[in-house]
Amino acid sequence: MITDQELAKQIIAKRIAKELKDGQLVNLGIGLPTLVANYIPEGVHVIFQSENGITGMGPMPEPGKEDVNIINAGGQYVTVLPGAAFFDSAFSFALIRGGHVDVTVLGALEVDEEGNLANWIIPGKLVPGMGGAMDLATGAKRVIVAMQHTAKGQPKILKKCRLPLTAKGKVSLIVTELAVIEVTKEGLLLKEIHRDTSIEEVKSLTEANLIIPDDVKYMDV
Amino acid sequence: MITDQELAKQIIAKRIAKELKDGQLVNLGIGLPTLVANYIPEGVHVIFQSENGITGMGPMPEPGKEDVNIINAGGQYVTVLPGAAFFDSAFSFALIRGGHVDVTVLGALEVDEEGNLANWIIPGKLVPGMGGAMDLATGAKRVIVAMQHTAKGQPKILKKCRLPLTAKGKVSLIVTELAVIEVTKEGLLLKEIHRDTSIEEVKSLTEANLIIPDDVKYMDV
């Protein structure tokens, strides 16, 4: 078990950063996924998209250096890097829906054995809206879920999502602080676990069936 | 009868120019319709669109002053006026199909009592393709047909088009060197005739039924 929330998030972000390849166009969801940008391996240059209309998004500006005309999809002031481009929302989602985004990293409330994702609504409780998440989950070439393994001790990786879906069967990879799990046609394949957990513990904290191969590795974080 | 072809074209262009109102976005088809630009009444400022990607198209450049990056939809070098804009083909046809073009002036092989237009193909003989004509005829708020009244003595204003259609029921006004004819729900309404013809002659050169009101005027050209 990894109980430190901040540490958990760091592990997840660090591990996902290793999935990104040179030259890829990457869209990071709001919240935990945003942290991935802090851990891109040296020598790897990815291009960040912000769905409000940027390719080539850079880090947050230094205080006092904000450009009021440039925000990210979370509403924060950001910078752009040399080679950046601005465009309108229709074009931005043409990039997203059209498969031009190589990887999107999204948070999740639930994921399941079929790669279904639920992250936009808890009926009667929390109705923020889907924003760009449905298009991102549907259109990106690769959908990586970044989330803590459980919520208040309850599994989030389920046999079947109970919350309304964001997209059906689109998740490729699930990365939590405890495990890296690939979504395959046969089901969820446990690829890696963190050194501070065990296969048994991961299984006990996962409602979905996990396929456990012989060569489960330790997460390199 | 008006037998001089050049004079006929001039009459048509001149009369159509009077239909244009200040501030309108106007698309002129290739050929005869292009001449309309030469006769815009003083004090009327219309904006010309070229469907290859201009609003605010100006006249032909002086020889030697051509900008090789600026052509019209007929492939000729053109100028742009202050306030012009360039855009791509998808946007250009968003303007056209979306009803943002106030008037389009198109040539015709045939038009008929229902406002049908045929101007893009003579099967087995001439197959240039429809280019932007189908979108223009479908999407512009007002479609004015500019054509000579007959072709080799044969009527071009028919009871029903025999050639494949460009658009169904979209023509608003037909202007020839002999007459101005409005397409109404009741049929073709003769509004004006040229001083050098008569109602009887117009009827004899028109296959379609014409509604002849009491107050047919002379074309002011």
Next chain:
Amino acid sequence: MRKVVTFEELKPLFKDGMTLMIGGFLANGTPEKLIDLLIELNVKDLTIIANDTSFPDRGIGRLVVAGLVKKVITSHIGTNPVTGKLMNEGKIEVELVPQGTLAERIRAYGAGLGGILTPTGVGTMVEEGKQKITVNGKEYLLELPLGADIALIRGSIVDEFGNIYYKGTTRNFNPIMALAAKTVIVEAEKIVKVGEIKPEDVMTPGVLVDYIVKGGEGDDN
């Protein structure tokens, strides 16, 4: 043809029960002085089409807080708790639309399309009540066009003819909304003479714009 007007001159345009599109993404690129005007006019029962309902003290959020909004068609209300509260109390109707679908529906209206087929939302709540169409073995939702009575948009640099240049991410929904409303009003951070914006740099051609008002600058836009 005079398009630059005072806020006073705009007042007669607004009526209770209207449908307004308002540009901006979390208030970035939202015409704040036009929002002020709506609040001053106290127009009621508005239907607002916009990416989000912003924050309670900024942009569209202020209309929600002022109680002027009957319905919002939007992708996200999570940043404005007042919207959620009013929704739960049955005082405001919220139609949630995936962001990319929202952009395409607005564009479709502006481009004269009858609808578009999107994979986004298939297998989710979003598909409820919608026609599903299968193309090449893949399911899509038929999403319908979305238009408005008036579009309120914001431009960074606007010439007196209405040609618009947007800085940074303020572009977002503004250009497509300029295509999709009967009346288009742009609030300009800066108004310049016709000809000062290069035709290549025009992002929204002035032919789409009916009125121009001078807004504030920078963050207070």
Next chain:
Amino acid sequence: MRKVVTFEELKPLFKDGMTLMIGGFLANGTPEKLIDLLIELNVKDLTIIANDTSFPDRGIGRLVVAGLVKKVITSHIGTNPVTGKLMNEGKIEVELVPQGTLAERIRAYGAGLGGILTPTGVGTMVEEGKQKITVNGKEYLLELPLGADIALIRGSIVDEFGNIYYKGTTRNFNPIMALAAKTVIVEAEKIVKVGEIKPEDVMTPGVLVDYIVKGGEGDDN
């Protein structure tokens, strides 16, 4: 990630029977040196998607004359008599598509849409074999997406990352084709360093571009 290459390096990409999109409108904005390359390589049985087949001695027209083209999907062949002649001889297949529909079909592919509903072509030959869908009492044709193996486009100013700026009317189909092919090659009139094109001025983001070659300038582009 090195995108600027020689024509020599591009050679292995082209194979007989491929589908190519080629930008330009009557050769304005067409990558002439890439046309030279295709002729040099003598690749055969090409399917070409383009606005028109230009003139016999320019742009796409040269491919037709060289006998490399099996099929064209285009809006207009009238300016190139060779296309018409080969069509009548059964040596080339011509699929005529209204210009606005062609643009939307290409954009739809690039934007991940399953199709679009257009009023253009309803009641004409264009509707043959197509699904008709009625929305709010109005008939539309369902037009399907159009993609290609390779898009050959032309940019006026291109940075080394592939961000493109188009001058004048050379933009036309180029930006939408850059969205709609597996491989995108841009022929640049001028190549500049990354950062030299302002992010606002980028008309095609470099993330869409795979290869950049240096073309000619001006009229000989």
